[in-house]
Amino acid sequence: MSNPIVLRVQSPVGIVKRVNVNPSDSCRDLYEKVNKVFELNTYNFALYKQRNKTDEIVSSREIGISFAGLKHGDFVYMTNLSSPSDEQPGTSSSNSSSNHLNIFDTKKKASTTPSTPTEFRSKLSNVFSSSNNIVEDEVDKDLWNTSGQIKRKRDEKLCQHVPNGQCIHCSPLEAYDEAYMREQNLKHMSFHAYLRKQCSGADRGKFVVLEDLSCRIKEGCREHPPWPRGICSKCQPNAITLNRQVYRHVDNVEFENRTLVERFLEYWRVTGHQRVGLLYGKYQTHPDVPLGIKAIVAAIYEPPQDSSRDKIKLLPDPKADIVDELASSLGLRKVGWIFTDLVADDLQLGTVKHTRNVDSHFLSAHECIMAGHLQNLHPNPCRFSPGGYFGSKFVTICVTGDKDNQVHMEGYGVSNQCMALVRDKCLIPTKDAPELGYIKESTDKQYVPDVFYKIKDKYGNEVSRLARPLPVEYLLVDIPAATPLTPAYTFPARPDNTTHFPVENRMVDGQIQGFNALSRYLLYYSYITEWWTGRFKTSTLCPAT
Template structure:
């Protein structure tokens, strides 16, 4: 719903949900009106200041509960109490989903910078060079211009090593060096100011000019400046590392089985990347596949997943494993019909690498996952995003390959302002038409070299190439794979209707293996177990430690917990509803660890084994077969050596 906010700066519209906490409205008002301390905001439904109340008086209440409806007009003033009183006022609380995730950070809270950024900020970043035998004439301990270390943003080094986009921290060093020089010339000081500012192509509301607020009025102070497209010189992620090749194999298994495309979120962590000066790499440990509708030519994501309890739960599982959402991946594969396992090559230099529709999606994902920076670099504490987009498609040889991308900050700002939209032709982006009083579209230009080698500036209306928006990110696999999740056989993957099934019986059969600790070391299994709601916080944390460390001591702790025993009983109940031919799965192999006081599962396993001595277990799929069989009835593999 839309709520009108009137202050001395004018009237603005704020979009909120009726179920939102008043904290949400307060933070949006503070962002629009540039209020440093949201606690000082006072709201009222009357223009009289005497009836206004501080916004923190409504902690924990939804907008609907205090009577705020669509179209209501609220009057906002700033509390002029003494600084001592404001300092004693508690900060607004975070609004939480259940008890394991937060969707709004408390106002005035310190910016939480990523650990990899804190580490790289402390590094010198200088590129060391050896002694040049041709030009260095000094002693061994000396140094000259030919052997002194280079800055991480040195243009000659970047060109020699074919680094198209410098790392983000190298870009920061370059900006700081330029800013220090300007400050030193202007005031004789080398103090640097915050050099980062994200582009914004929205009309500034409210405007301090003496006119009616947009859309009734506009002036040169509040209208966005013209946009000149150019390749972004830096990237926030320099490399994407998949911890194991099985991640990609398991993901494209869906396409191999159905012929339909697939989408997934990448969960991992950020680490320093030593191949690039002050570089950052995203290490991918798991791929989660959200609810989606798949087709031969694309994927439609379920809109109810965004902001849902399921999304928060998956992020909470990742956080418990020390991971976070670092990107997304999707397939664009078409078999070429040669029966050689090759696919059609669709994305190349003469067509496109990332379509305009995919660029808009990547921009929206990057907007939702901002990168936090120190306030010494950005006054807002945010700049760009580390969120990456990967596509699985055919390379020039027709083999399935991964390509990694980000879109520029300019692209994110243009999509956020609603001034561009996808085109029917995937290689070009369309600039929307301006609509009087509804949508303001600034002038958009792009530069290119014509056939004579001369730089030419041309209007981007109505379309321009998407290449101006792309930032390439290299990818690869480690030389020695050390994945975080070590399960040899993957647990059935979520949301694969008709292909994989996740239920209690599937979990029971999956856990009936000798190596229990490695079996539970699977991200999909952890997500499923948490979604069951059987384990409490303590039991789930213990299960995560078992999955991460494989420590027998942690396994012993887990099996003694009441929540785990309850889960075992629930799984065993699924045996009663299963067909008789599948009951042997429990008795054929070792059951999962149980407490020393006894277990229903292990008793049932022993009973099944005594009741059917003439059966033989398949060593490949664990199905119990009649002792007279030579091959397994399910997998058709030999039952004996």
């Protein structure tokens, strides 16, 4: 065991006392020991390594004493933060010489809360300026330059004006018009339509702020000992009520052609094992959804994985960065992930079992947590977020059986609330019910706020229930997924092509990548060899100047 470290802590009035800490202690432990040694009645103080109030030692459980750069014999300087009472500074002289030190500031700290509307607008503009360095996606820039209004034709019965005029019966509708969404059977509005709705007020969106949900205790609160010894309303996260998300960041997923999906399903048809793939493509505006976004999938990359008939384990991928760099050079990016959940029903008819439905589940809690994790890794740049990111355009595609026992694709995304629960490690799956998740209970190491969801009782009244357990359907957003009638090919091939280069990371006979497979593939494309040979002769006869 390492020897304890002795730190010399100097109070604001010049009293120096020794504090013994272990190198394995955290900075929060240091704050607690300083509070105990000086017999303080509050945690309204800060610790610095320099006398001029620089190089602050932040009260955090994640930061250790050695990581903070504190060594045996170092001086640590204590500074008051705020006054707990209205006592005048001159009355503290008698208390400063006693063993009990009442911490209060002789100069009141400037309030961080803006007191006037002018200060509030100034502070809000500073918040937005900090996120202006975030570069939005090209599709978002294009949609901001689009009016997004829904044009309507002249109604022959209701419109009584000239052909070039307009009235309330034929004037354009806003992209977030509720009557239009009900008429078109749209369950979710597009994200940009939601933003336009937020900016439609009298302030024209000047005060719109999209903040991510936080389920963690705020770090650095000095009003009390750190959790689990203390908590206050300033640092405690609020209780969460789950709501069905009214918008979605992506409104449709389109695979360029059926060959992409068929080659992905070929592994299951050969082995009977499930498979996971990463979708590479791009985002485009969706012409059929007001201010909508469509994800175009051009390729499926299958990372290293260990799969069986009922589970998949992803393995470390040392070539992940190379794949991303290669895709970026081709104008592609990760837009989602795809996985199979197929169980053969009749091998002769080629049917599969219909296991995912309203009576069982659409996505399991495990899959929701995985989707939330991947969405957190691929956040969506947003100009209205103080942090620069809000939500995610990353989609989830599940290949399973439909009600007719045919193979089909279902698209989903998880809500921003689910992303926050997954990011802060509050959501876990249940053991025997895939359709149910579970909100962790608070422990000595982690405080978890109460999470509720609303449900209608047998009388039709809406009541709140504690999310232990939690139906994961409250976390899902439906996204249609399909292939177009007219196929497209980012990577075109010859029409008579029947030989494909083996798919990566498939440990199956006949599908392993190697030099033999590469040579067979290149020999099939004889015109490539002829083209390279002709280029070589041309460059030899006519060298570049």
